[in-house]
Amino acid sequence: NAPPVASIDVAEKGYVGEEIILNASHSYDPDGEIISYRWDLGDGAIAEGEVVTHVYKEAGRYRITLEVMDDGGETDTAEAYIEILQREGSISAGNGLIYGIAVLGLISLILLILLILRRRG
Known part of the structure; x- marks a missing residue:
């Protein structure tokens, strides 16, 4: 059983209070299928699913981690960073x-x- 390959698609920047879309649809398993997607969103929040949304409440740089698991129990992890900004004038x-x-x-x-x-x- 070959392990899956995790891949994160997310914008490099976003804004406080606005919905961010995190997409793992480019993740794949060469000899099976991915059965779980687990996200650590870097601010204490955890999410599950191939595509998830999240709203950050504070400005800052966040490390997003995605762990995927395939039908053979193998896992892979990917990381991405997002900069959350405070809108000027807010x-x-x-x-x-x-x-x-x-x-x-x-x-x-x-x-x-x-x-x-x-x-x-």
Whole structure:
């Protein structure tokens, strides 16, 4: 029994919050058939199937690992890397919190000034 050959087809780059398609359809077994596809998506997520989708929640470089197994129990592994980017102008969770606090502070300051002016007038 010859081992299968794992092959990953995935874009080199993607964006936070957008669906990424991972395709193993070019994987093959020279003398049988592949019976399982197991993906480690590099961010703690695991998936199974010939074609899977995933959404990364944080920007960064992720190592994707695919393990295929054939009907004879032989396995092969392939690796690929994907760079997940934050879209320019988008607000991440940390920036969103800072923005929210700044707006709340500005509103509080305006209300305080109005209260002071009202008491004087």
